[in-house]
């Protein structure tokens with residue numbers, strides 16, 4: 284039995300039962316995993332954001348995706364309605380009071396993430412677990428202002444959430460076995476493969492992706508057309524070339540990861556001016572029209 288446990292996962296009997304999930308932020312990642320929580324765990328999900336407009340946009344996305352599953356025949360009408368009924372979008376943070384697992388996916392700034400947790404922690408139960416979907420920031424630092432930092436765990440999804448099989452679970456020096464175990468059990472319930480990573484910048488996947496994206500941008504600045512970089516990657520068997528991937532995760536997110544890595548490891552990652560300049564130059568993509576790469580603009584996420 285022990286042998287089947289994911290490496291680093293504590294005994295699952297330590298996991299807290301999750302009966303209601305709270306999600307802080309209603310942006311693209313948050314809305315995608317909100318949908319996954321209702322589909323796979325079939326528990327009520329509360330989703331909040333700064334204002335009702337953002338909340339409504341997130342909820343509309345979830346409803347839309349449920350509609351698409353219905354249209355594809357993967358959900359019948361009743362199940363689709365049940366899933367929709369599980370989602371509550373609100374700006375009323377007091378409703379987090381009975382959530383056992385609260386995950387944030389707000390702007391990638393330590394201060395912003397600390398602030399949302401500072402607001403939520405007094406509302407939630409003493410034994411509720413907090414999780415962060417940060418893609419590259421220090422989880423320990425995000426939790427530094429918590430009264431109970433041991434309840435915080437990193438829980439990093441990949442885009443598109445519905446299909447990417449991986450979740451990086453990040454343990455800090457303080458993360459309790461109960462929080463860690465809950466994270467592994469939740470990840471399994473979501474149908475994902477979880478890996479345990481140290482709390483180091485970029486964890487594992489973004490460290491590698493930042494290199495690939497950064498060097499791809501540099502190659503373009505050295506004169507290789509975008510389309511040729513993409514073509515050069517095809518025989519490697521990856522599902523997407525680096526620019527398609529930048530387009531998928533969004534330029535802002537990708538640029539932020541570049542900066543975080545350069546800041547953390549100045550000897551191994553350069554402060555990637557080429558990456559930033561690339562987004563300033565629409566002609567770089569204009570002249571290499573093809574596939575999703577044409578969507579690669581600074582405004583892609585607006």
Ligand code: CAA
Nearest residue numbers: 418440441442443444445446447489492522523528532536
């Ligand atoms: N949302 C939901 N489902 C999606 C989707 C999306 N955005 N995009 C594709 N899918 C689903 C499709 O519905 C389809 O499902 P079915 O087979 O059940 O109908 C399935 O995925 C395959 O889709 P397609 O046939 O249209 O396209 P594809 O075979 O070319 O696959 C892809 C698309 C899954 C996105 C694939 O290209 C891929 O895996 N790309 C790499 C993605 C990746 O590396 N992501 C990590 C990004 S890094 C990150 O997210 C971390 C960070 O912190 C920045």
